[in-house]
Amino acid sequence: MKELQYINQFFYKYRFRLLLGILISIASRYLAVKVPEIVKNSVNAASDYNQGKLTDLAVVKTELLHNILLIIGLAILSGFFTFLMRQTIIVTSRLVEFDLKNQVYQQYQRLSLNFYKKNRTGDLMNRISEDVGKVRMYVGPAIMYTINMLVMFSVAIYKMIQIDVKLTLFTLIPFPLLSISIFILSRSINKRSTIVQQQLSKLTTFTQEVFSGMNVIKSYAIEGITRNDFIDIAEENKQKNINLFKVQAFFFPLMILLIGTANIIVLYVGGMEYIKGNISMGVIAEFIMYTNMLTWPVAIVGWVTSTIQEAEASQKRINEFLKQTPDVTNNNEEFSPINGAIKFKNVSLTYDDTHITALKNVSFDVNPGETIAIIGKTGSGKSSILNLVSRLYDATTGKVEIDEQPIQNQNIYNLRNHIGFVPQDPFLFSDTIINNIRFGKEDATEEEIIEAAKKAVVHDNIIAFNKQYNTILGERGVTLSGGQKQRVSIARAIIKNPKIYIFDDCLSAVDTETEEQILKNLKAISKNNTTLIVSHRISAAQNADKVIVLDNGEIVQQGTHSQLLSQKGIYLEMYQQQLEEKEIE
Numbered sequence: 001m002k003e004l005q006y007i008n009q010f011f012y013k014y015r016f017r018l019l020l021g022i023l024i025s026i027a028s029r030y031l032a033v034k035v036p037e038i039v040k041n042s043v044n045a046a047s048d049y050n051q052g053k054l055t056d057l058a059v060v061k062t063e064l065l066h067n068i069l070l071i072i073g074l075a076i077l078s079g080f081f082t083f084l085m086r087q088t089i090i091v092t093s094r095l096v097e098f099d100l101k102n103q104v105y106q107q108y109q110r111l112s113l114n115f116y117k118k119n120r121t122g123d124l125m126n127r128i129s130e131d132v133g134k135v136r137m138y139v140g141p142a143i144m145y146t147i148n149m150l151v152m153f154s155v156a157i158y159k160m161i162q163i164d165v166k167l168t169l170f171t172l173i174p175f176p177l178l179s180i181s182i183f184i185l186s187r188s189i190n191k192r193s194t195i196v197q198q199q200l201s202k203l204t205t206f207t208q209e210v211f212s213g214m215n216v217i218k219s220y221a222i223e224g225i226t227r228n229d230f231i232d233i234a235e236e237n238k239q240k241n242i243n244l245f246k247v248q249a250f251f252f253p254l255m256i257l258l259i260g261t262a263n264i265i266v267l268y269v270g271g272m273e274y275i276k277g278n279i280s281m282g283v284i285a286e287f288i289m290y291t292n293m294l295t296w297p298v299a300i301v302g303w304v305t306s307t308i309q310e311a312e313a314s315q316k317r318i319n320e321f322l323k324q325t326p327d328v329t330n331n332n333e334e335f336s337p338i339n340g341a342i343k344f345k346n347v348s349l350t351y352d353d354t355h356i357t358a359l360k361n362v363s364f365d366v367n368p369g370e371t372i373a374i375i376g377k378t379g380s381g382k383s384s385i386l387n388l389v390s391r392l393y394d395a396t397t398g399k400v401e402i403d404e405q406p407i408q409n410q411n412i413y414n415l416r417n418h419i420g421f422v423p424q425d426p427f428l429f430s431d432t433i434i435n436n437i438r439f440g441k442e443d444a445t446e447e448e449i450i451e452a453a454k455k456a457v458v459h460d461n462i463i464a465f466n467k468q469y470n471t472i473l474g475e476r477g478v479t480l481s482g483g484q485k486q487r488v489s490i491a492r493a494i495i496k497n498p499k500i501y502i503f504d505d506c507l508s509a510v511d512t513e514t515e516e517q518i519l520k521n522l523k524a525i526s527k528n529n530t531t532l533i534v535s536h537r538i539s540a541a542q543n544a545d546k547v548i549v550l551d552n553g554e555i556v557q558q559g560t561h562s563q564l565l566s567q568k569g570i571y572l573e574m575y576q577q578q579l580e581e582k583e584i585e
């Protein structure tokens with residue numbers, strides 16, 4: 001129960017609702033346990049009349065009618081309390097589930113990118129849904145049934161012992177057996193259902209991947225292979241489900257068997273006691289009712305134990321993530337203006353997971369409003385520089401400064417609010433185009449959005465769609481071409497009017513003419529904003545105030561476009577190569 005201690009904060013938070021629920025459960029069960037006693041009185045009245053102990057039929061009839069009305073009244077009251085019990089305890093469990101899900105979600109958002117690289121999406125989803133759901137079972141049903149069981153048991157057994165100790169002991173013989181068997185069965189059911197869940201995750205992940213990569217599957221004509229893979233996984237899924245149902249099928253027969261055994265014992269031992277004249281006929285009826293009433297609570301002991309074990313395991317998985325601290329933390333709560341000066345002083349970056357040193361001893365500076373182009377071959381470390389500027393990662397050694405302050409001293413949210421980042425592989429949400437652009441500035445007007453789209457040279461494409469700016473984009477914006485996606489993403493950054501623009505090779509999918517037009521627009525827009533442009537193409541660097549050339553994580557050249565063209569080196573090589581390619585076109 002160590003891991004589940006985490007949930008105590010919620011018990012405290014909802015203590016009044018929970019306490020009310022507990023009181024209502026006690027009332028509800030107490031009323032339910034009253035019924036057998038009334039049945040006993042009724043049976044005894046009828047039996048006494050039969051044996052001539054009571055002679056007035058009208059009195060017997062009145063008593064029976066009175067008892068019937070009492071039972072109906074108790075049933076209605078008990079039902080009403082049961083309803084209230086669910087409204088309090090089960091609703092509390094839903095509130096706790098909601099709070100816990102929010103906590104996990106907030107923690108997910110707090111954690112750094114590294115966390116997302118180390119953990120699979122399916123696992124993250126499972127912990128926030130499946131595991132939280134299992135913890136809810138502990139907070140709600142498990143606690144509710146435990147209270148039920150305790151009240152039923154104490155009241156019923158107290159009453160039974162008062163009537164006949166010997167009969168009580170005999171009646172209770174099958175119950176420990178019932179509880180232990182249900183415990184064993186529940187454990188087995190839980191184990192098997194975990195396997196079924198894992199299998200289901202596998203199936204979901206597989207199909208999700210197939211749907212996302214459908215264009216590759218179709219163009220390689222490998223539908224047959226993926227179908228066979230699907231059949232294999234589905235077959236395994238079916239087997240695991242059958243295994244689960246085999247065990248589940250034992251649950252009710254086992255309960256019925258044990259209830260039957262307990263009833264037979266009551267009938268036999270009770271019958272003997274009745275013959276000896278130790279108890280009345282009504283007591284046998286009363287005991288049979290207690291036996292049936294106690295069966296479910298006793299069976300539930302086994303179920304509750306195994307549910308708590310499951311919840312403990314799930315909470316452990318949740319705690320693992322909740323305890324993690326982000327690699328990149330915010331160390332300043334103040335929101336202050338940012339001018340956009342960037343300085344790298346002997347910066348090196350080695351990624352934790354791959355141990356790849358992406359940057360080695362990199363130093364450069366950019367004044368506010370300047371445009372700097374970062375050029376280099378693939379894998380040379382260009383994006384890594386951008387990752388450090390937006391503090392998605394922290395440098396391993398050396399210093400990154402924003403406005404002459406170590407970047408770690410800047411409020412991370414403030415910094416990112418002042419950055420308009422266009423990633424290499426733009427991500428668009430399954431929403432309208434207008435909302436995808438508005439994402440950069442929540443209160444943007446329609447005119448501002450259209451203006452931004454025009455500057456990103458995507459307006460004409462958008463108005464060609466039937467629903468224009470209200471066109472819904474499919475999952476990951478699949479209805480747009482790669483170049484259109486890049487330009488919508490650029491519009492999203494433009495509308496933000498940030499102090500620092502970061503363009504990570506985001507014009508790779510647009511033709512050179514459109515690229516030129518966008519670069520011209522960007523130059524006009526970003527006159528007063530610091531701009532970092534990463535590109536494979538020299539064209540992006542021509543108008544930059546400064547160009548940095550990276551090779552294998554190191555700056556090998558630095559200067560203006562014309563300065564670099566006058567030197568031998570990678571920049572000149574790339575320029576000549578791209579010039580030749582253009583001439584061939």
Ligand SMILES: Nc1ncnc2c1ncn2[C@@H]1O[C@H](COP(=O)(O)OP(=O)(O)OP(=O)(O)O)[C@@H](O)[C@H]1O
Pocket residue numbers: 351352353354356357358376377378379380381382383384385424505
């Ligand atoms: N998030 C990351 N975690 C681990 N390793 C990374 C990460 N990002 C990049 N790398 C590694 O760091 C090196 C530099 O990558 P980076 O993306 O900075 O290069 P790039 O010049 O932007 O390449 P490209 O032009 O192909 O985008 C590569 O070897 C890459 O595998």
